[in-house]
Amino acid sequence: MSLPVYLDNNATTPCDPRVLEVMLPYFTEMFGNAASRSHPFGWTAEAAVDHAREQVARLIGAQPQEIVFTSGATEAVNLAIKGVFETYATKGNHIITCVTEHKAVLDTCKHLEKKGAVITWLPVDEDGLPDPAAVEAAITPQTILIAIMYANNETGVINPVPAIGAIAKKHGIIYMSDATQAVGKIPVHVDHDGIDLLTLSAHKMYGPKGVGALYVRRRSPRVKLTAQMDGGGHERGMRSGTLNVPGIVGLGMACEICQQEMEAEAKRLSAMRNRLQEALLQIEHTYVNGSVIHRLPHVMNISFQYIEGSTLLMGFNKTIALSSGSACTSASMEPSYVLKALGLGDNLAHASLRFALGRFTTDEQIDYTIRMVTDTVNRLRAESPLWEMYKDGHLQDTGSWAHHQEQG
Numbered sequence: 001m002s003l004p005v006y007l008d009n010n011a012t013t014p015c016d017p018r019v020l021e022v023m024l025p026y027f028t029e030m031f032g033n034a035a036s037r038s039h040p041f042g043w044t045a046e047a048a049v050d051h052a053r054e055q056v057a058r059l060i061g062a063q064p065q066e067i068v069f070t071s072g073a074t075e076a077v078n079l080a081i082k083g084v085f086e087t088y089a090t091k092g093n094h095i096i097t098c099v100t101e102h103k104a105v106l107d108t109c110k111h112l113e114k115k116g117a118v119i120t121w122l123p124v125d126e127d128g129l130p131d132p133a134a135v136e137a138a139i140t141p142q143t144i145l146i147a148i149m150y151a152n153n154e155t156g157v158i159n160p161v162p163a164i165g166a167i168a169k170k171h172g173i174i175y176m177s178d179a180t181q182a183v184g185k186i187p188v189h190v191d192h193d194g195i196d197l198l199t200l201s202a203h204k205m206y207g208p209k210g211v212g213a214l215y216v217r218r219r220s221p222r223v224k225l226t227a228q229m230d231g232g233g234h235e236r237g238m239r240s241g242t243l244n245v246p247g248i249v250g251l252g253m254a255c256e257i258c259q260q261e262m263e264a265e266a267k268r269l270s271a272m273r274n275r276l277q278e279a280l281l282q283i284e285h286t287y288v289n290g291s292v293i294h295r296l297p298h299v300m301n302i303s304f305q306y307i308e309g310s311t312l313l314m315g316f317n318k319t320i321a322l323s324s325g326s327a328c329t330s331a332s333m334e335p336s337y338v339l340k341a342l343g344l345g346d347n348l349a350h351a352s353l354r355f356a357l358g359r360f361t362t363d364e365q366i367d368y369t370i371r372m373v374t375d376t377v378n379r380l381r382a383e384s385p386l387w388e389m390y391k392d393g394h395l396q397d398t399g400s401w402a403h404h405q406e407q408g
């Protein structure tokens with residue numbers, strides 16, 4: 001078994017060799033510009049892009065003409081939210097979103113807040129779920145957009161998307177869902193889910209970095225967007241700029257593979273994840289963060305009380321690659337805003353690790369991870385004065401983590 005074990009697949013996934021293989025010719029002999037209409041180099045590139053558009057559309061139940069290629073999910077989110085805000089300015093200026101969204105959504109909304117948008121930031125319950133009834137209650141005559149993600153990148157929690165989509169439809173409001181973590185992992189269908197705008201990214205689904213897509217509904221309702229990039233009028237005017245043909249070809253292939261393998265892969269990964277979870281919950285004072293029912297099959301976020309996640313990571317001595325619930329934004333270590341939104345105190349948020357398994361995770365690696373995490377937690381706790389105090393009964397096990405049912 002090769003080390004380190006990679007369990008940070010929500011940050012990025014390796015590019016599948018089958019994806020790389022179909023991309024390679026588009027860097028060399030098939031280098032044409034997909035917008036060149038006057039010669040075979042352009043036609044070949046355009047045909048490849050058309051094929052990829054079909055592959056992406058098929059995975060999410062869309063039509064190929066509804067797919068706009070972008071540089072990734074961040075750009076797709078910006079185009080969707082800013083594009084709606086500008087186009088529907090005469091209708092209203094109110095956007096409903098949720099505190100656990102990815103920074104791409106939160107920061108875009110904050111940006112628009114300075115430009116006159118009114119934003120409702122919905123909370124989540126201790127499972128990490130927003131309440132569809134709260135979404136409906138927040139709607140005003142000025143509401144132009146609901147932006148609530150499909151599955152959360154930190155906890156893996158899957159939101160009640162079809163319920164939110166139905167509410168949006170009932171009130172005639174556009175529903176955007178950042179589905180970057182869900183597409184290719186669980187079934188996503190823009191019609192069944194009632195989604196009008198959806199974002200996805202190739203590098204979260206075993207494709208290359210720097211390419212993604214925005215789904216834009218064309219019928220009932222037809223969603224209009226103001227372009228955020230002006231130029232040659234590519235992508236039906238919604239996103240100018242010469243298309244990243246190799247990247248788009250890779251995204252298409254990544255979608256096709258996910259579609260074929262999703263069902264079996266979800267079974268394989270959830271069995272592995274559950275085995276990891278059961279083993280780690282044998283360690284006392286260990287808590288799973290977020291819903292264990294509405295959750296992606298390959299993700300688990302877990303807190304080990306009285307130990308900093310970052311200290312744990314160091315304890316693994318670089319043999320396991322994963323993320324802790326402390327974001328290194330600027331110079332300071334901030335506890336994860338997502339975990340805090342679930343009601344975790346700073347301590348438990350800092351004490352968390354996110355395990356995100358993937359296509360190339362093996363049983364052997366999970367065995368190693370179970371041993372390494374268990375040994376490291378036990379060793380660090382044995383050295384910890386906090387743990388000693390707790391054991392001696394000098395530390396009350398209350399406060400910020402009181403709502404957590406003890407599971408370990």
Ligand SMILES: *Cc1c(COP(=O)(O)O)cnc(C)c1O
Pocket residue numbers: 010011071072073074075102104149151152153178179180181200201202204210211212
């Ligand atoms: C990774 C991620 C993004 C950003 O995607 P990029 O393609 O890297 O810009 C947006 N939203 C979610 C939920 C993500 O996980």
